[in-house]
């Protein structure tokens with residue numbers, strides 16, 4: 406395929422939640438938006454828990470796998486703590502395709518199978534093409550190519566592995582979280598129901614091979630009997646745990662979502678923040694384009710820091726403590742209430 410040169414107001418790299426929300430908003434305001442997506446469809450590896458404060462109507466069961474009303478957090482000795490939580494478990498690919506579809510409906514173009522390769526004066530080069538754009542949004546995830554082209558270092562990250570299991574016994578409407586040094590060093594195990602007899606069971610760790618820990622949890626933990634089922638899908642991925650990057654805006658380039666470090670450093674949850682980032686980036690971009698003043702783009706960073714600065718500073722402190730407590734199950738057992746956000750103590754210190 407030859408090189409094609411295209412003119413756009415905004416080029417977004419990555420059709421995840423951050424990229425698609427940005428693209429939809431800016432296209433809706435009448436600007437030309439091109440989204441470059443590395444893959445041929447949306448397939449970010451994920452457990453898909455979303456809290457229901459998102460600004461989106463979740464339409465049907467092809468996206469929602471279960472509704473959640475509770476989180477049960479297990480200590481290493483398997484005693485547990487319940488917390489009321491309202492959200493959904495979604496099928497991530499369908500959810501992301503839905504957001505991408507909305508961006509297209511608003512007039513954005515998405516080029517699938519087109520990874521960003523270079524940022525050049527006035528635009529970008531991607532596989533088999535080139536595009537001009539006044540503004541670039543790097544929404545290309547934890548190992549953001551956009552950020553690395555800007556000279557940013559690789560972020561601190563956790564690695565995850567997950568099976569979708571069928572024929573098992575999940576708890577209805579409940580997200581289960583397990584802390585244990587031998588099964589999830591530096592992170593936790595999750596069981597998120599997707600139906601009466603199915604769930605996504607995964608583990609995130611800060612070191613080691615996550616699939617090995619997951620296998621061990623499924624076959625050797627006290628919950629093994631409940632998880633003895635058929636594996637219908639395996640996924641692996643990574644998420645940032647180092648907090649917000651030092652800079653989120655460089656000239657005419659903005660970073661949004663995981664590429665900017667917007668997943669929570671303790672829980673790893675990043676979908677809601679990625680969508681929030683898309684909304685804030687979108688609004689700053691519209692203002693900048695309408696007034697033809699790229700300086701306005703820096704408002705994005707100010708707003709993000711105002712909203713996420715404090716909670717992330719707290720979470721980073723907790724992250725440090727959690728890393729220390731993973732020295733033993735005794736330390737974890739004793740300190741978990743200060744380290745996990747469903748406990749009152751998390752918010753007190």
Ligand SMILES: Cc1cc2nc3c(=O)[nH]c(=O)nc-3n(C[C@H](O)[C@H](O)[C@H](O)COP(=O)(O)OP(=O)(O)OC[C@H]3O[C@@H](n4cnc5c(N)ncnc54)[C@H](O)[C@@H]3O)c2cc1C
Pocket residue numbers: 418419420421422423424441442443444447448449450451452453454455519520521522544545546547549550551565566567607641642643644661662663664667668673674675676677679
């Ligand atoms: C196993 C796992 C489980 C998780 N579970 C949850 C959960 O239950 N709840 C939650 O809130 N968060 C969860 N997360 C975190 C969540 O997935 C991310 O925080 C969220 O996806 C961030 O959205 P994003 O739009 O910033 O990036 P992404 O969703 O990662 O999207 C980035 C997009 O950019 C594309 N891309 C990458 N490189 C390029 C390139 N060079 N050019 C063009 N496109 C590119 C990718 O293909 C991808 O489509 C989980 C993460 C993992 C790994």
